[in-house]
Amino acid sequence: MTFRSPSARLALAPFLAMLFALMALAPVGGQSNDAASTPTLSVAPRLLRIGYLRPEGEVGFTRGQMEALRARLVQDAPLMQACAAAGYDGFGLYETDGGRDMLRRLNAREFDLAFVPLRVWAEQNPAAGYRIILQTRRERDITATRGSMVLQRGVVFLSPRSPFFATDPLDPQPFGAYLQRARVAVVTSEGMAEYVAPLTSLAERFGVAPPAADFLWMESSAEVVKAVLAGLVDVGVCEQGALDETLGVAGLRDNQARLIRPVVVSRPVPTDPVVVRPELAPRDSVLGRELKRVLRDFSIETGFGAVSLQSAQDSDYTDVPALLARFNELIGRELRRP
Amino acid sequence: MTPAATRRAPARWPLFLALVLSLVALATLFWLRGRLVREERAALSSLVRVFERGNLLGRPENAAIRFSVIESTAESYQESDLIARLFVAKRLLDGREVLVHPFWYALDNDAWQQEVAGWERLPVGSADNPAGALYVKLARGNREAVDRTILLFVLFLVLCLGLLVFRQRGKELELNRTVSELERRRAEVIRLERLALAGQLSANIFHDIKKPILNIKHEADDLLAPGTLDPPVRDAVAAMKEQTDLFLRILRELGFEQFVRAEGDSDEYCDVADSLERAVALVRYEQGDVIVERDLPATPPPLVLAPPYRLVQLFSNLVLNAYQAMGGKGLLRLRLLVGEKTIEVHVEDNGPGIAPGIRDTIFEPFASTRADAGGSGLGLYICAQILSDLGGSIRVEDADPRGTRFVITLPVQP
Structure with missing residues (x-):
């Protein structure tokens, strides 16, 4: 008898059905919480x-x-x-x-x-x-005055090439108009300290936020600082600790007041x-x-x-969701990376 | 064979070896320089490729770049020995170039582009789509050191070559001078040989002439015997005898007969003062307006054993020299000092004197102070030789206040 004959194929059918059933019942993958699986089959570790x-x-x-x-x-x-x-x-x-x-x-x-x-x-x-x-x-992070919580602040700053670098105090209207047309360097991660917090503070103080479509997206706060100091843009938004650290590494800390002007320093976030x-x-x-x-x-x-x-x-971290909600309220999700 | 002929010519292989080594060293230096230049070019090409392949400067319309990557790339190249400083500029859409590395440099240096004007400028990106440029200040310490070494080496070689040529030229000039001197001396020797021959001939002629003159004199003496001739003839014969006597007296006074006598004549006891006088008489035709002052002892000096004609030759040479040095006008002092065992003769003129540079050589043959005036350079040499034969000596001194003094010392016979 060969398996090519129709009768032989019919005789094999029950055995094949049992084999498929066993395969279907056997556990697969490592997601099972059952530590006492059948010892005869391999079980992925949890x-x-x-x-x-x-x-x-x-x-x-x-x-x-x-x-x-x-x-x-x-x-x-x-x-x-x-x-x-x-x-x-x-x-x-x-x-x-x-x-x-x-x-x-x-x-x-x-x-x-x-x-x-x-x-x-x-x-x-x-x-x-x-x-x-x-x-x-x-x-570079800061510690809360009470307790040991580690915090960060965001900062919005101008380069000496900005026409408002030496203007004090800043008039919200012309400066707001300037922000609407200025190219701003921000961090691509859109993090709380380097993005949400400083932009929220900026919006709260001057009532405007720069248009995200003209943002210069940089991969870190340090890159934002370098872009501003190099002259690619006139306005930067980043984490303050990174700003201080970058200036320090470049040996520019003593000239800080001459090189950058912080416009807004945000509230601290963890x-x-x-x-x-x-x-x-x-x-x-x-x-x-x-x-x-x-x-x-x-x-x-x-x-x-x-x-x-x-x-x-x-x-x-209880205040963080509120800060994000405030950001969304003032600026909205449209201020996200296109 | 002369020593000069047997002397070996200096070996030239050290010179060729030095030349070959110098050329090899120079070729090595040029090869090293070429390698440094190639390494420099390769490093710059590699630098541009890294920026282009990594698109580190982005497109002009996109200002977003990664400073950290640019910095690490630039620093990795600046760590090499070839690049001293590297500035990276990104081109923006408006055509401006913004210095992104070092990112802070342009803040305090608005004229950074003037500062990098002398650096290598390496464009990044295509001509149609430029991304920026790299400004490289090459660290050419090694290359400049090699360049300096090559320059110094070439200068050294040129100097050595110059010295060699100069030395060779000096040798050639010296050789030419030597050849000229040899030619001159050869001609002089020929002239002296002719003079010697003329002297011998003269001696023979005078000897031969003297005999017939003596015969004439004797015949005249016989004819003048009393009562042999008539008065007019006697007067003529007397005049003839007088002329022959005069001839023989002149010959005797000049001592010419002795002077030209052949060598081998025996020594005689000579009066030095007499020899000195005869020498003065012998060369009087050169005296001109020179005044001759004599300081001779009142009593006859001790005799000296010597061939008389040689003493005359010695003194006449010195007196003649003095006349010629004074140019026919001056004062010649002759002094004779008698010592216990020696006699000193001073022959002193007030001419221009002898230059110190040639004083040590004047007694050498052909060392003439009057080479231009036809001096043979043998006179003083002959004097020295005569004195050497007689056991005496000669030296030269400056006269006071000017001029030259020759001091001749002769041994006195006991």
């Missing part, structure tokens, strides 16, 4: 998912940094015990493609731990329930947070506490370069 933004200007982390973090995490015995107790076998790294992608995946609760830009955190769906456990800190799913909040989870500890230690060991991490909580 990973603690770490989300981060790929490097873009001064925000984000490199793949190398995150791999170093993962290596550091798996070497920590108490953390790995806590992971095992919570049913995690290891750590998965998930790079997001920009702030929009990060926001979508946060809202979908795709991450257990995430390094989140402040703007994204402010825009997330509160229902996702992520909790802040740490915040970033750079040397730095980018590190968040975890509510189940991993350190107050309730041993794994959350261990994660926080190891992350902080890793950052102190300069694992993230110039960025360190320090403890933070949700209460430090």
